[in-house]
Amino acid sequence: MDEVPIAFPDHTCGVEPLLAVSDLSFSLAFWQGLLGGELLQVWDTYALLRLGAGRLHLAVTGDPPPDRGVRLVPPLASEGTATGEVVLRVADCAAVVAVLQGRGVEFLGPPATPVWGGEVRAFARDPDGHLVEVSSVSTPATTLTVSAG
Numbered sequence: 730m731d732e733v734p735i736a737f738p739d740h741t742c743g744v745e746p747l748l749a750v751s752d753l754s755f756s757l758a759f760w761q762g763l764l765g766g767e768l769l770q771v772w773d774t775y776a777l778l779r780l781g782a783g784r785l786h787l788a789v790t791g792d793p794p795p796d797r798g799v800r801l802v803p804p805l806a807s808e809g810t811a812t813g814e815v816v817l818r819v820a821d822c823a824a825v826v827a828v829l830q831g832r833g834v835e836f837l838g839p840p841a842t843p844v845w846g847g848e849v850r851a852f853a854r855d856p857d858g859h860l861v862e863v864s865s866v867s868t869p870a871t872t873l874t875v876s877a878g
Contacts, residue, residue, distance in 0.1 A: 746815055747786035748859050749801035755856040756787050763832045764817075764861075780817065803857035814852075814860035822849040822865035829853070829863070842867060 750756040757776055760766045766778035766785065774789040793800045804812050819825045823840045830836065840851040840863075850864040 743784070745784045745786060747788055747801070748815070748855070748857070749790050749803045750787050750855075750857050751790060751803050752856065753787060753789050759834075759855045760785060760787065763829065763834050765832075781819075785815065804859060806858050811858075811860040814862050816862045816864055819863060819865050822851060822863050825863050825865075826851045 748756070753771075753774060753776060757768070757771075757778075760778055760780070761768055761776075764780065766780045768776060769779055769784070770777040774791060776787045778785045778787070788801060790800070790802050804810075817825075826836060826840050834853050837852045837854070840849050842849050847867060848864050849867050850862055853861045853863070855861055
């Protein structure tokens with residue numbers, strides 16, 4: 730039987746982050762309670778939420794499943810570092826930040842435009858220290874030239 734080649738990625742492909750968490754109830758209080766995620770599925774050590782058009786998986790740190798063999802762990806508690814971030818792309822960063830602050834989300838600073846432009850963004854951390862970026866498109870981005878020497 731001939732194999733039919735497939736195109737990848739295609740319109741069915743999606744990116745769905747899985748965050749390792751230390752306490753599912755604290756994480757749900759943040760992602761569902763404060764950020765407004767819709768709970769799609771929950772078990773003792775796992776939850777799946779919908780945030781707008783995206784989905785987010787939360788899993789409590791534990792022994793790795795046999796098919797993965799890799800243990801996921803939350804980030805180390807350090808104010809100056811992050812191993813990655815979850816970006817929430819929204820229509821109006823400043824407006825969403827104001828709403829989330831009203832719900833009790835603490836941001837690391839006010840919404841700001843980075844030096845390259847093109848977006849306005851603000852950052853928060855979830856209970857395990859995962860970096861959360863709220864971002865909206867603004868004026869066209871500037872191309873920065875980096876010299877090699």
